[in-house]
Amino acid sequence: MKFTLGLGSRAWRVSWERAAAAVAGWRANRGALRSGARRISSPRPGRRGSRLARTLPLCLSGDGGARALPDCFGPSPRRSGARQPAGPRAMEQTYGEVNQLGGVFVNGRPLPNAIRLRIVELAQLGIRPCDISRQLRVSHGCVSKILARYNETGSILPGAIGGSKPRVTTPNVVKHIRDYKQGDPGIFAWEIRDRLLADGVCDKYNVPSVSSISRILRNKIGNLAQPGPYEASKQPPPQPALPYNHIYQYPYPSPVSPTGAKMGSHPGVPGTAGHVSIPRSWPSAHSVSNILGIRTFMEQTGALAGSEGTTYSPKMEDWASVNRTAFPTAQAVNGLEKPVLEADIKYPQSASSLSAVGTFLPACAYPASNQHGVYSASGGGYLAPGPPWPPAQGPPLAPPGASVAVHGGELSASAAVTFKHPSREAADRKPPSPGAKAPDALGSLHGLPIPASTS
DNA sequence: CGCGTAACGGTTGAC
DNA sequence: CTGTCAACCGTTACG
Numbered sequence: 163m164k165f166t167l168g169l170g171s172r173a174w175r176v177s178w179e180r181a182a183a184a185v186a187g188w189r190a191n192r193g194a195l196r197s198g199a200r201r202i203s204s205p206r207p208g209r210r211g212s213r214l215a216r217t218l219p220l221c222l223s224g225d226g227g228a229r230a231l232p233d234c235f236g237p238s239p240r241r242s243g244a245r246q247p248a249g250p251r252a253m254e255q256t257y258g259e260v261n262q263l264g265g266v267f268v269n270g271r272p273l274p275n276a277i278r279l280r281i282v283e284l285a286q287l288g289i290r291p292c293d294i295s296r297q298l299r300v301s302h303g304c305v306s307k308i309l310a311r312y313n314e315t316g317s318i319l320p321g322a323i324g325g326s327k328p329r330v331t332t333p334n335v336v337k338h339i340r341d342y343k344q345g346d347p348g349i350f351a352w353e354i355r356d357r358l359l360a361d362g363v364c365d366k367y368n369v370p371s372v373s374s375i376s377r378i379l380r381n382k383i384g385n386l387a388q389p390g391p392y393e394a395s396k397q398p399p400p401q402p403a404l405p406y407n408h409i410y411q412y413p414y415p416s417p418v419s420p421t422g423a424k425m426g427s428h429p430g431v432p433g434t435a436g437h438v439s440i441p442r443s444w445p446s447a448h449s450v451s452n453i454l455g456i457r458t459f460m461e462q463t464g465a466l467a468g469s470e471g472t473t474y475s476p477k478m479e480d481w482a483s484v485n486r487t488a489f490p491t492a493q494a495v496n497g498l499e500k501p502v503l504e505a506d507i508k509y510p511q512s513a514s515s516l517s518a519v520g521t522f523l524p525a526c527a528y529p530a531s532n533q534h535g536v537y538s539a540s541g542g543g544y545l546a547p548g549p550p551w552p553p554a555q556g557p558p559l560a561p562p563g564a565s566v567a568v569h570g571g572e573l574s575a576s577a578a579v580t581f582k583h584p585s586r587e588a589a590d591r592k593p594p595s596p597g598a599k600a601p602d603a604l605g606s607l608h609g610l611p612i613p614a615s616t617s
Numbered sequence: 618c619g620c621g622t623a624a625c626g627g628t629t630g631a632c
Numbered sequence: 633c634t635g636t637c638a639a640c641c642g643t644t645a646c647g
Contacts, residue, residue: 261643270627270641292619301643306621323640324629 265299272320273300273308281305282312330370331378338363339370339378351375 258266267273277298284294291309295302312318335358342354349357351372358364370378 259643263643267642268628269643270629272641290619302620303622303644304642307642310621321640322629324631324638325640326631326638 261299261301263296263299263301265301267300272323273304275318278308278318278320281308282318285309285312330364330368331374335363335370336378339375343379351379354379 259269260266272278277300280298281294281300284297285291285305289297291305292302294300295305298305308318338358338361339354342349342357346353352375354375355369355372358369359366364370
């Protein structure tokens with residue numbers, strides 16, 4: 163039902179076969195959870211017809227449409243290992259879909275960082291979101307979301323997709339619990355919890371729940387002692403949780419950890435303190451410090467290879483291939499090749515011309531020529547072919563505080579570093595690392611002439 | 618008309 | 633190895 167509705171509202175979509183799979187009965191639950199009253203009975207009737215026809219000339223033709231897209235979204239089988247929808251046509255799956263603006267996107271996947279970055283940049287140049295949306299052919303909802311996130315977190319990066327919340331009952335935690343229990347067999351679970359916090363074993367984000375602790379006591383630690391009900395007169399609950407900076411220290415100013423973005427084993431949760439808007443408490447790619455860390459590290463080392471495994475890179479598909487056709491030079495920036503290859507794994511699109519994002523987003527600069535290429539991928543690009551780009555002289559730059567550090571090298575592999583509203587950050591997040599923050603971020607923008615034309 | 622956002626189908630990755 | 637789950641994604645359409 164829900165599926166039907168959804169499909170109906172997007173009947174034009176290119177990769178309808180995937181939707182047709184519609185196997186995910188469980189998804190309905192999620193949908194139900196999220197469902198409001200809005201679309202209970204009809205799939206937003208009415209829109210798709212004419213508008214679609216007007217805006218999607220290139221992908222709706224023929225069979226499957228997507229294959230009519232530019233080769234950057236050409237047909238390509240999923241790589242082994244990737245989930246494949248059941249059905250004989252699975253191998254014909256393509257990733258490209260085209261939105262109403264004619265922009266190409268991959269459903270369920272983040273926009274390339276280059277696009278995200280561009281959105282932020284344009285916004286900081288004073289271009290209205292609606293114009294950004296049109297220029298880049300990204301839905302205004304997405305523009306809004308990215309800008310909102312950027313304003314909130316200072317990061318242009320998408321959130322961490324997939325995975326499960328890291329277990330809080332790590333061996334170390336269990337060990338401490340055991341120690342506490344051994345030290346005081348009558349200790350309550352909530353006391354253990356407090357001690358875990360107080361001792362810095364856990365932080366408020368990853369401290370096990372009382373029930374979890376009880377379960378640990380019961381299952382893993384067994385009967386060191388059974389807390390009796392009569393022991394209720396213990397200490398009152400304790401002190402407020404430690405300031406989470408205690409635990410959630412940013413990697414900097416110490417040499418930034420290259421593993422910032424994905425610190426699966428990090429005892430703390432990097433960057434959390436400053437990321438009020440990021441619900442996930444486990445390592446988040448949004449972490450400014452992570453981003454900084456990655457970036458700084460990369461800038462310093464000039465290599466990603468050593469860190470990519472633990473950074474954001476696994477997610478950095480960035481559908482690099484999406485933009486590849488626009489960059490036929492296929493110059494892999496040092497250290498970026500692997501991520502790019504990984505991107506290929508995820509987005510096995512036309513590999514005709516590989517180019518890491520970093521290739522077209524050179525460090526410390528954002529040459530118009532390259533920029534131009536970024537969004538002008540033939541046909542499937544994000545630039546509207548017709549309407550001219552806003553005049554180069556454009557609106558004034560964003561407020562002085564606003565800045566976007568543009569360093570292309572990391573874009574494809576780990577992180578794009580963006581900062582904004584330092585004052586705000588000062589309040590609720592760590593101040594940007596002086597070393598990591600581009601000293602002349604605005605300068606980067608200054609040096610980022612808006613392409614005179616989108617064509 | 619511009620924007621914020623709910624709903625939606627989709628992907629991802631830990632478990 | 634496979635399925636489940638809960639996170640995130642971008643698009644669409646509503647208000």
